[in-house]
Amino acid sequence: MNFTLRVWRQNGPAEPGRFEEYPALDIPADASFLEMLDIVNEGLIHKGVEPVQFDHDCREGICGTCSLTIDGVPHGPGRGTTCQLYMRKFQDRDVITIEPFRAAPFPVVRDLAVDRRAFDRIIQSGGFISERTGSAPDANATPIPKPTADFAMDAAACIGCAACAAACPNSSAMLFVSAKIGHLGLLPQGIAEKNRRVLNLVRTMDEEGFGNCSNYYACEAVCPAGIPASFIARMNREYTAASVKEAIGATL
Numbered sequence: 001m002n003f004t005l006r007v008w009r010q011n012g013p014a015e016p017g018r019f020e021e022y023p024a025l026d027i028p029a030d031a032s033f034l035e036m037l038d039i040v041n042e043g044l045i046h047k048g049v050e051p052v053q054f055d056h057d058c059r060e061g062i063c064g065t066c067s068l069t070i071d072g073v074p075h076g077p078g079r080g081t082t083c084q085l086y087m088r089k090f091q092d093r094d095v096i097t098i099e100p101f102r103a104a105p106f107p108v109v110r111d112l113a114v115d116r117r118a119f120d121r122i123i124q125s126g127g128f129i130s131e132r133t134g135s136a137p138d139a140n141a142t143p144i145p146k147p148t149a150d151f152a153m154d155a156a157a158c159i160g161c162a163a164c165a166a167a168c169p170n171s172s173a174m175l176f177v178s179a180k181i182g183h184l185g186l187l188p189q190g191i192a193e194k195n196r197r198v199l200n201l202v203r204t205m206d207e208e209g210f211g212n213c214s215n216y217y218a219c220e221a222v223c224p225a226g227i228p229a230s231f232i233a234r235m236n237r238e239y240t241a242a243s244v245k246e247a248i249g250a251t252l
């Protein structure tokens, strides 16, 4: 298959960016999007051109590192990560536009790679759970109703890829943050800190410059883990309850 790529090139965070066009020729239909970029980069290196920088790690849809906006959609067509997108999804001779994830809290490092440490700082602000560590407890020692366990697992599926914030017109990170709050706050091991956690995570999210949710549902549409936006409503309820407890001086 043959394609024309319009690729965002930018030498650094403070440098102006621009689109450059590169041909992607003789690409196997079963190549992943990242493998296609590898092939294009080999050609660029051969010609003495600086290869296109992009982020990736596992290439198995697990780590959430691959972060490309393809034809205006974080992770491109279909619902999965960029590394799990295959060229057979496109038509031969398509012109494909590739940009970095666009959100002010994610500054461009170079070309298609962005700095997503804002997400790490949000997670760090949540602190640890006070559950005792040690060897794994007996599976029946902490009974958890099946619907609750399933609901927590739905949230735990978040891989922190940041597509939700990149897709949102407000650059809201609320789907990501609400998934972490839902995952940790639903299970008995994480309930002891749930008030402090929701206050810290939401406030850090705001400090990092992410916007508010205004119900576009773009986050839900692009989330490769299929996390529903209903977790955001759940987070807002938890945040309100914790704020009231804090305001009246109740134990958090």
Ligand code: FES
Pocket: 055, 056, 057, 058, 059, 060, 061, 062, 063, 064, 065, 066, 081, 082, 083, 084
């Ligand atoms: S490289 Fe790990 S999810 Fe894509």
